Amino acid sequence: MKLLVAALEAELVAFPADLPGFDRLVTGPGKLQATYALTRALDAGAYDEVVVVGTAGAIDATLEAAVYDIEAAIQHDVTDIDGKVGQHVSLPPRVELGRDGVIIATGDHFVDDAEAVSVIRPLGARLVDMETYAYGWVAEQFGVPIRVLKAVSDRAQDDAITDWRATVTACSHQLRDTIRTEYGV
Known part of the structure; x- marks a missing residue:
C-alpha cells in the first residue's frame, strides 16, 4: 500500500476519494503540520512508498508550467548559529529523495516577491513550497521511500497567491494525469 499525501484538499480535487x-x-x-501528520500516519501504518503531490512556485524562470519530480529539499527559512541561510542548527542542510529531478526550497511562508526569490535562488533551488523538506525528513526517519511530484502553480513573485488560486485546480489535474501514467491508477 502507498500513501498519497498533499498539504491541501485543493491539490487533490482531480483525484477520486478512493484510489486503488x-x-x-x-x-x-x-x-x-506536514511533520506531525506524516509522522502519525507512518507510525500507524506500514507503507511501501509515500507519494506526495502538490503545487510549487517556480523561482527558476526556465522551468515550464509542468509537473516535476523532486530530487532533494532544502530549507530557505532557517539559519545556523553563524547566520548561514539554509543551514539548520541540528537538521541536515539537504534531504535527498532518491530521484532525479529538481531541488525545492521549503519554508513556512508563501513566497510571493522578487526579494525573497533573490535570497532563495542562490541556495540552489528551482522551486519553492512549504512542506517537502518535512515530508522527506520524516520518510527518511521511518525508512520509507518517498516520491514528491510538484506542479508549477506560480512564479513566486508579485501577487503569486492570486496565481495559485487560479491554477491550483489545473495543477491537480496535471498531477492526477501523472499519477495515472506513472502508477496505472
Whole structure:
C-alpha cells in the first residue's frame, strides 16, 4: 500500500476519494503540520512508498508550467548559529529523495516577491513550497521511500497567491494525469 499525501484538499480535487492501492492523507500547510501528520500516519501504518503531490512556485524562470519530480529539499527559512541561510542548527542542510529531478526550497511562508526569490535562488533551488523538506525528513526517519511530484502553480513573485488560486485546480489535474501514467491508477 502507498500513501498519497498533499498539504491541501485543493491539490487533490482531480483525484477520486478512493484510489486503488493508495491511502490518502491531507496534512495541512507548512513544515510543522506536514511533520506531525506524516509522522502519525507512518507510525500507524506500514507503507511501501509515500507519494506526495502538490503545487510549487517556480523561482527558476526556465522551468515550464509542468509537473516535476523532486530530487532533494532544502530549507530557505532557517539559519545556523553563524547566520548561514539554509543551514539548520541540528537538521541536515539537504534531504535527498532518491530521484532525479529538481531541488525545492521549503519554508513556512508563501513566497510571493522578487526579494525573497533573490535570497532563495542562490541556495540552489528551482522551486519553492512549504512542506517537502518535512515530508522527506520524516520518510527518511521511518525508512520509507518517498516520491514528491510538484506542479508549477506560480512564479513566486508579485501577487503569486492570486496565481495559485487560479491554477491550483489545473495543477491537480496535471498531477492526477501523472499519477495515472506513472502508477496505472
